[in-house]
Amino acid sequence: MDQMGKSTEPEVFDLTILGAGPTGMFGAFYAGMREMSCKLIDALPQAGGQITALYPQKKIFDTPGFPAIVGKDLVENLFEQAGQWDTKFALGERAETLRRVPLPGGEPDEEGWVIGTTKGDHYSRAVIIAAGIGAFRPVKLPNESVDQFEGKGLDYFVRDIGKFADKRVLIVGGGDSAVDWALAAEPIAEHVTLIHRRPGFRAHDNSVNQLNESSVEVKIHHELREIQGDGHVERAVIFDNRTDEETTIDVDATVLSLGFKADLGPIRKWGLETIGRRYIRVNNKMETNLPNVYAAGDLALQDDLEPLNLIVVGYGQVTVAVNYAYVAIKPGEKVFPGHSSEKMADK
Numbered sequence: 001m002d003q004m005g006k007s008t009e010p011e012v013f014d015l016t017i018l019g020a021g022p023t024g025m026f027g028a029f030y031a032g033m034r035e036m037s038c039k040l041i042d043a044l045p046q047a048g049g050q051i052t053a054l055y056p057q058k059k060i061f062d063t064p065g066f067p068a069i070v071g072k073d074l075v076e077n078l079f080e081q082a083g084q085w086d087t088k089f090a091l092g093e094r095a096e097t098l099r100r101v102p103l104p105g106g107e108p109d110e111e112g113w114v115i116g117t118t119k120g121d122h123y124s125r126a127v128i129i130a131a132g133i134g135a136f137r138p139v140k141l142p143n144e145s146v147d148q149f150e151g152k153g154l155d156y157f158v159r160d161i162g163k164f165a166d167k168r169v170l171i172v173g174g175g176d177s178a179v180d181w182a183l184a185a186e187p188i189a190e191h192v193t194l195i196h197r198r199p200g201f202r203a204h205d206n207s208v209n210q211l212n213e214s215s216v217e218v219k220i221h222h223e224l225r226e227i228q229g230d231g232h233v234e235r236a237v238i239f240d241n242r243t244d245e246e247t248t249i250d251v252d253a254t255v256l257s258l259g260f261k262a263d264l265g266p267i268r269k270w271g272l273e274t275i276g277r278r279y280i281r282v283n284n285k286m287e288t289n290l291p292n293v294y295a296a297g298d299l300a301l302q303d304d305l306e307p308l309n310l311i312v313v314g315y316g317q318v319t320v321a322v323n324y325a326y327v328a329i330k331p332g333e334k335v336f337p338g339h340s341s342e343k344m345a346d347k
């Protein structure tokens with residue numbers, strides 16, 4: 001109890017899903033349909049996994065029900081579907097540890113799991129690991145003058161474009177995200193500069209055409225050398241990589257959009273049986289060797305199968321995992337969840 005008499009015990013969720021990629025998000029929807037409390041953890045500050053980090057603007061043609069859908073639109077739909085329930089999102093947290101513990105507030109012999117992340121502990125009765133190819137981290141510039149401004153006007157990911165209203169913004173990068181953020185910031189920012197070290201952009205043609213018609217000041221063959229400011233981004237020193245000629249521009253915000261790297265890292269140390277270096281071994285119920293810990297999506301594999309790393313396979317696997325997790329924590333219940341068309345008719 002705290003001084004106000006309120007319980008300070010951490011909340012215990014029925015299910016915690018590690019990874020808010022397509023597999024994890026669809027799993028959260030299913031958990032909600034089964035009336036399980038559910039939390040999703042992801043290292044990225046935004047949901048969507050590989051789709052968000054690697055190909056937000058690409059069209060996906062093999063998602064059932066959508067002859068073609070742009071990646072970021074699919075992510076938005078999945079987010080809306082998962083968000084119909086009281087799903088908790090713990091984004092921007094990298095999971096480091098998984099430990100079996102007595103559950104806070106539980107029966108004396110009731111054990112569950114605690115996932116330790118870079119920001120805290122998350123308690124759960126069951127866990128689904130849907131960590132794909134690993135935790136995404138933004139690629140950073142090996143440059144101390146730039147690093148020290150992280151969170152002080154320098155970002156690697158833009159969650160709320162509105163913060164650029166009336167600001168002078170510098171965006172660094174040549175992929176879809178860099179071009180998209182430049183285009184999104186342009187109507188509200190005072191000025192947007194986009195620099196890219198190469199002559200051509202690796203972005204969707206349509207976006208590049210829009211960029212060329214916009215007021216965004218585009219500087220190709222340019223790189224970032226230094227950020228200056230008194231505790232916050234105030235100026236950026238950029239240079240032409242053909243001549244080394246420097247220019248200093250006044251900026252209020254800088255976004256480094258240099259791509260992402262994925263790393264399975266800590267998950268390998270959790271005592272999970274693996275197949276090779278990339279896969280967690282699961283059975284037909286998507287159970288791992290740890291009690292009430294399941295795996296689904298790109299990193300789950302059964303002994304006798306070849307990897308089939310596709311979004312639709314992850315949806316199927318996580319549906320199996322959620323329903324078996326449900327009966328594991330509620331013995332005597334049915335694995336079959338009923339039909340959504342009937343269960344959700346009144347929603």
Ligand SMILES: Cc1cc2nc3c(=O)[nH]c(=O)nc-3n(C[C@H](O)[C@H](O)[C@H](O)COP(=O)(O)OP(=O)(O)OC[C@H]3O[C@@H](n4cnc5c(N)ncnc54)[C@H](O)[C@@H]3O)c2cc1C
Binds near residue numbers: 135
């Ligand atoms: C360029 C490209 C195009 C593709 N096109 C298609 C296509 O057309 N059709 C198709 O079906 N598939 C396609 N795929 C494959 C598809 O994207 C994957 O199969 C799918 O994203 C797997 O989903 P997932 O949720 O299992 O994993 P991921 O999408 O990898 O998501 C896993 C999430 O877990 C998080 N995570 C991992 N470890 C941790 C940790 N320790 N702490 C916190 N968070 C963690 C990661 O940050 C990530 O967000 C494509 C892939 C690529 C790269």
